Amino acid sequence: MTHLDVQDVTVRFGGVTAVNEATISADGGQVTALIGPNGAGKTTLFNVITGLQRPTAGRVLLDGNDITHTPTHRRARHGIARTFQRLEAFGSLTVEENIRVAADAIRSKNAKPARVTRDLIRKIGLERYAQARADAVPTGVARLVELARALAIDPTLLLLDEPSSGLSEAETEAFGDLLRDLAGQGRAVLIVEHDMPLIMRVSDRIHVLDRGILIASGTPAEVQADPTVRKAYLGEDEAPSSEPTLVMPAVEAIGEDEAEENPPALPESTGQEAEGWF
Ligand SMILES: Nc1ncnc2c1ncn2[C@@H]1O[C@H](COP(=O)(O)OP(=O)(O)OP(=O)(O)O)[C@@H](O)[C@H]1O
Ligand SMILES: [Mg+2]
Helix, strand or coil, X not given: CCEEEEEEEEEEECCEEEEEEEEEEEECCCEEEEECCCCCCHHHHHHHHHCCCCCCEEEEEECCEXXXXXXXXXXXXXXXXXXXXXXXXXXCCEHHHHHHHHHHHCCCCCCCHHHHHHHHHHHHCCHHHCXXXXXXXXXXXXXXXXHHHHHCCCCXXXXXXXXXXCCCHHHHXXXXXXXXXXXXXXXXXXXXXXXXXXXXXXXXXXXXXXXXXXXXXXXXXXXXXXXXXXXXXXXXXXXXXXXCCCHHHXXXXXXXXXXXXXXXXXXXXXXXHHHHCC
16 A cells, blocks of 8 residues: 655755654555644645655655655656645636546546546535536635545545635534545545644544644644643643643634635636646
8 A cells, every 4th residue: 555755854945944854654544644833834745745845855755666856747647646725726617627637637547537527526525516617616615626636536645735624514524534435445645634623533643743843743642642742732831731632722723724714716727737736
């Protein structure tokens, strides 16, 4: 099964060290979470894994092969797909076309693009929106469109950057089940998410970044009990003696995705993502 290794990755933007010697991994059959406060470097690390950001130092290995310098579109062909924190659906295309374009670009050995598209619309529950333009659907739905588009290449490694923001409680519940289902199919699911109850429910392993530095890795229970993590989220000097309370306070502490308050118009394709990121 797929195995992703991110080894000692550093990303500097001028004087800002966004990611500082971070080492994380993700395995097929598991949901792995990458969490941390705003600005911790989570999206930057996703960009390194997917080839949109060259690391200043460090390596990315997929199934033991060094892909640090592999172009984005070739990583997609090796089975890596992602969604974006700031939506990158093709706004002028319908929901169905957004998915179809990916199914067409990387044809599966076993299934026809029209069939792949139809099945995904049903599986992700997008029937109601299939013929709507992607820039006319609610933010939460647009995130599911990106998920369906990513799944259209039948990825072995799926990266999701804050996929649940904009979903209702019931939708988030169903979404959690879907994540478990995707991992159950043998995929490696790597998810950045601020919804702590969701993360604690669906994750097998959690990596915690704070100001670019990996401060903890472990099971949900281990991470919740980790004093360093609690300090990063809650600003506590010491872990209190009571039961861990990371789950609820953390959600408030790190706030909501800005995009939710001001849903952006979906950008037109730049062509860059059309090449590799479906
Ligand atoms: N292209 C860039 N140029 C300069 N600085 C950047 C760039 N991209 C990210 N940064 C900075 O790197 C740091 C990490 O940003 P990143 O977006 O990776 O954080 P994040 O963990 O995804 O945060 P959030 O939870 O808010 O999405 C921040 O200080 C950010 O301002
Ligand atoms: Mg981010």
